[in-house]
Amino acid sequence: MLNQLTISELAAKFAKREVSAREATQACLDQIACVDGKIHAFLSFNAAAALAQADAVDQLISQGGSGANRPLLGIPIAIKDVLAVKNQPLNCASKILGNYISPYDATAIEKLKAAGAIVFGRLNMDEFAMGSSTENSAFGLTCNPWDITRIPGGSSGGSAAAVAADECIASLGTDTGGSIRQPAALCGCVGLKPTYGRISRYGLVAFASSLDQIGPFTKDVRDSATLLGVMSGVDRRDSTSVPEPVPNYVAALDGNIRGLKLGLPKEYMVGGLDPEIKASVDAAVKQYEKLGAEIVEISLPHTDYAVAVYYIIATAEASANLARFDGIRYGARVEGNDPIELYSKTRGAGFGAEVKRRIILGTYVLSSGYYDAYYLRAQKVRTLIRNDFLKAFETVDAIVTPTTPTAAFKAGEKSGDPLQMYLSDIFTISCNLAGICGVSLPCGFTQNPKLPIGLQLLGKPFGEETMLKLAHAYEQSTAWHKEKPSLKF
Template identity: 70%
Template structure:
């Protein structure tokens, strides 16, 4: 067995006992990347020497002692590029560590490289990257999902033991589903956002991609916790997520929202999800039907709030202090030329949408209205959770689509996040786990939990995973 196929927990244990060194594991991973990444294109940046030097210096007693972890190109790692897959940050070197990254370092992780993404995390296919499209390891003609497509594809293709991504409307769960790995979006406030280049500040959250649920629990425990540098991170104790996995699902109430099993959903996807639900029932869980009546508004609300926040968040990329600068006749001209050349079309589209939504005369009708509906969506979940402990849905309505299939139609692309967006709007947590295949492509099962109840979400996922073998399936490359 090659080292690169191990899970984080397996590798960590081997390093701790001295059976394997961090250098050997890192080298094995770099060899795997060298072999397959020409096809998958999961990474934007790698530095073998730097990774091996970190491996040699890694401590042997941390929670992630000596384990290489890949980082989405939207999180600052001191001394490494941080481009957000955008030309406007070409050549930019991060001057500090994101808090989540610092916690990984402190736990002994090796920060092995930067994974590809949709520019500034805006997209659902990783086609909006300035550095080329990442491919789905299960079918290289298809997209890996997005925006954290590089992280998902790297883990699925054994090019990473684990990776960090960010999820604003589904950017962890959707690509995890399409690539057949585990992707967790923690509750808003669970993980510090300090050092995560903001797309939509009230929705963004950092989370892990892993090969199984146990690894997701382990990584979540490492990166969680209150951070004085992020006022929206919550001062709340971090439970032992790994220990919580073993509690089983007997008596657990699983809610199925009727609004999520919609006509037009891929039949094979629905079949895979229904089979999974029966699996839980056989493990002693109880299934209840619930309703999330404002589901239909989620996509519209999301594209007003997220773009409004993005229009301000991305204003700092102006060529004055860092990144790309295209000189113009005066400062206004320089702004225009720099941003014109630096941003891709989807980023420009969203900046324009957000600027419009916030403009005088439109604010009340768009942004303010969207915030009110967001509150209704949050209440939908509060009411639903009175009847159930977790909510289960398909992660996506269909499997990975062909590269180029939706890139000409932004609205169609936006709808691929239809099942994940509400979770961000409500600020709660969700995980996607592999639950079989449809059309020979991975299908993801989404388990949604109450705010700060990642323990229940993870244990539900773990019980399913223990009873099935879908998470062990690997693409042939």
């Protein structure tokens, strides 16, 4: 089953000419045909185009071309519907974009293609990446491969489910407040949110510009390191991308974490944390000690304010970012007698409930008379939150927490109460506010039903090397990442 392999396993088979890129791509397409009717991770995919890319790779290999500088040669990678791929649809799981086709590639996509990847498919998500369950897609639910009555998390739910169900070798998602790490945790895969500025945001349809980052979903930490290495680096088209050198992330995965200090924030092990999750995280911490890491209790005193800060900053930025969806230059238009009527009708019909909610909230907090009370204050508290982390990182190399307070919940369970839904992001949000990096990896399962549990590691700004080294060491000392959902529906 080629579709079940990791990038490194598949690349090794290509190198030995044991399999062709066409076979690998076909295996993914077959799996989609087999399970996606139930999972619904994909909004669309062009099988013929994917196979054509694969054939081009096979031809290159047969002509003696090597994958030396192309670490993703022949690897089928599927893409969240929020990233622009030239000549492919781009909908952000919203009705408002209509039949929009992107005329350009996101920088991250350009880099994947340059590294030889077979970029295919549009993965489901919460509309405009706003949500934690993928229930906010305008095009239907995505189901958790471990239990199709449950949500896969969000907003990158399709990206997590597709990897967990082996419908692709890896996928891309985006993370604004946990939208990679949370679904990775709920679907049992590895999800990485790089440091803000590590990967260019050009071609990522902005939800909250100061928080958004692109990141990979993979089946193990090594693949995550590989994709990070391919996509990282400063981009002339994104002035917030940081000119920091890109290390060899894969080479850092040497398993030696002896003496590294791991911070355990006391504020994260309280409140509505599910006991099974707590037990798994405690066990993971013990495992780290066994592996030679030193555990240090730390405090991130402003943790409790993160959700409030996030919902001001993210919605304010989103209210402006989403203003361009107006039916004038692209997208689904509802005609009106004048432009104002056209705008209101187009946007009223095109956006779903959650997007409207956030646009209204974001518009409100920026409106005349409220800026200082909400937005400016939120920016100041953001400083306090960031300082909490920077201070902690003076004494520890990385921080370990649960990724989510509970395992995957049932579809519809929280969709009636937006605030409860927002509070489920409590462990992942601070990372985006502080601009640091984070990764979620499998660390166990709940018992009944069997649902994945995620362990979150948070690293210093541009500290992905150390963070991934820690994640890899734990992963390789456990077997969680090897477990697969039965996919028997």
